[in-house]
Amino acid sequence: MNLQFLKRIGAGVVTALALFLVVTPSSASAHSILESSSPSASSVLAESPREVKLDFNEQVESHLGNIALFNEKQQSIKIGKLVRSASDVSIVTASLPSLKNGVYVVVWRVLSADGHPVSGAFPFEIGPSSSGTADVLLQKIVNGNATTSDLGNPLAAVRFIAFLAVIILLGVLSVTxxxxxxxxxxxxxxxxxSTLALVVSSLGLMLLQGPYVSGRSWGALLDFSLLPDVITTRLGLWLLIRMMCGALWGTMLILAGSHNKNWWRRSAGVLALVTVLSFSASGHPSAASFSSVFVVVDAVHLLAISLWVGALLALTIVSRSVDIKEFARSFSRTATWAMPLTIVTGVVQGLHLSGGLSNIFDSEYGKLLAAKTIAVLVVVAFGTAARKKLADLESNSIASVIRKESAVVVLVVALTALMVAKAPQVTSDSLSTSFSTTLIQANIFTELQVEPAKVGPSQVHVILTPPGGALAPVLNVQVRLELQSRSIPPIPVTMVAVGPNHWIGVIQFPYAGKWTMEARVEPKKNQTLLFTTEVLVAN
Structure with a gap:
């Protein structure tokens, strides 16, 4: 690797950044966000609704999802099965029985298009007026029904095996x-x-996905009733295709010595593309904006990794049995274009999913991306040394340097597997989980509260009091919150009066970050007061 090659990599990174700025929207979500619901959060209805309707910003999977309804005694009410709309794949519904007057809480869980579970909850009431107990009931129901699976780490480990298997398989075949x-x-x-590991890891992911999404544990691993639901999801379908690819690879390896080598190479090339697509078309890129473009970008990224990193690992394995000098030269030529292509596509993909440079170090996904980038640069440095050894015809030294590269490469693959499990969104665990501030205007004390101030459903409180004496009931309160860093427009919060000048509402925070909160208070006719503050929302 010479100075000219390093300049080529630098130019590639600059090109990636420019491409990102051109084609990437101001925000990119790889996880579903609830945009609206019917009944709406904290609404008061005159009569029983016929159904619960949830409208998301992107396609969601109804399989393995669920909508539950609880009454004010925290008792579960039997409702209809979760069904996805035939005309709009971003809408799911569940029919309701006739409900009596009272407070109810809807707890929902659906599957994002990229295979990650998304959940939330909101209250609504039936009756002539609000009881003022919706926020208390919501908190009790959410706390009592919080279900998390302990299968997250095993899933990451199996993904690591799958990634490692496919890049070594394609790498060793590309070199030889x-x-x-x-x-x-x-x-x-x-x-x-590698082929066996690819098939076994795909089967493992399929068995783990059902219990993980439904919030269950190891005991549900052999609950085969979940498999049909898993297979009907996008992830499940591509896992099935990946296992079929594994079976075909087994056949291709038997025919590797075929006299018709052109036929074998063409068939192997097509099979390699389908195998790579089984990863790209079922992960984060498939659920992000411009999904068609970025599925291709991700597929090219994985192919380039296989031709560079996978081939590197393959050389490490075979170097203990044969002289790799001949293969090292071939690999060096391939790496000349595969290495910068990997970096360019990786930068574009990572920035697109994380929402931009400003969010890189504020999210777990971004931190893993930064760590992966550093590790890749270390591999590039080792590659420079390997090229020098190759030029000096030092075969043993080449093998030694390549083995060191491979050790770092395994770390890169592990970081990639962890990134798949993370939502590419801002996180901030150090932020407080509640927010409260008091603002004064026109001799009115206005207390603004957000509980909890974190991603997901949160209660918004506006409490109005004078410095002394009584305050006549205000006519109206309007609240809006926006996240300018992600260009999220103001989200209106439906506010309901639950007491003397105490208004509450519910908002679903899709992202962490510094939100701008506006509260418009109408104390009397023809008078409006505007209170503005910033709310730090944690993940």
Whole structure:
């Protein structure tokens, strides 16, 4: 690797940043966000609604999802099954029985298009007026029904195996495809073990996905009744295709010594593309904005990784049995374009999913992306040393440096597996989980509260008091919150009077960050007071 090559990488990174600024919208979400509901949060209805309707910002999966309804005694009420709309795949509904007057809480859970569970809750009331107890009931129901699965880490480990398997498989075949070494025992053994790992990890992901999404644990791992629901999701379908690809790879390896080598290479190329798509079309890119474009970007990224990183790992494995000098030269030529292509597509993809440079170090996804970038640069540095050894024809030294590269490469793959499990959104665990401030205007003390101040459903309180004496009931209170850093427009919060000058509402925070809160208070006719503050929302 010379100065000219380093300049090429630098130019590639600049190109990636420019491309990102051109094609990426101001915010990119890879997880579903509830945009509206019927009944709306904290609404007071005159009569029983016929159904619960949830409208999201993107396609959601109804399989493995659920809508539950609880009354003011915290008792579960039997309702209809969750159904996705045939005309709009971002809408799900559940029919309701006839409900009596009272307070109710809806607890919902759906599956994002990228296979990650999304959940929330909101209250509504039936009757002539608000009882003022909706926020208390909501808190009790949410606390009592919080279900988290302990299968997150096992899922990440199995994803790591899947990523490692596919890049080693494609890497070893790319290095030896034009050589008789492709039929050697060491190459065949490496490819077969990788193929087996690919199939087993895909099956493992399919078995783990159902219990993980439904908030269950290891005991549900062999609950095969969940499998049909998993297979009907986008992730499940692509996992099934990936396992089929694994079976076909087994056949292709047997035919690797075929006399018709052109046929074998073309077939292997098509199979490699489908295998890579099984990862890209079922992950974060498939649920982000411009999904068609970024599924392709991600597929190119994974292919480039396989030709660079996968081939590197393959060289490490075969270097203990054969002289790798010949293969190292071929790999060096491939890495010349695969390395910058990996970096360019990785930068574009990462920035698109995380929402921009400003959010990189504020999210777990962004921090993992930064760590992965550093690790990749370390691999590039080792690659520079390997190229020098290659120029000096130091075969043993080449193998030594390549093994060091491979150790860092495994870390890169592990970080990639962890990134798949993270939502590309701002997180801030250090922020407070509640917010309260008091503002004064026109001799009126206005207390603004958000509980909890974190991503998900939150209660908004506006409490009005004078410095002394009584305050006549205000006519109206309007609240809006916006997140300018992600260009999220003002979200109106439906406010309901629950007591003397005490108004409450519910908002679903889609992202963490510094939100701007506006409260418009109408103390009397033709008078409006505007209170503005900033609310720090945690993940």
């Amino acid at each position: 495809r034009k050589s008789e070494m492709i039929t050697s025992s060491v190459v065949q053994r490496t490819a077969r073990i």
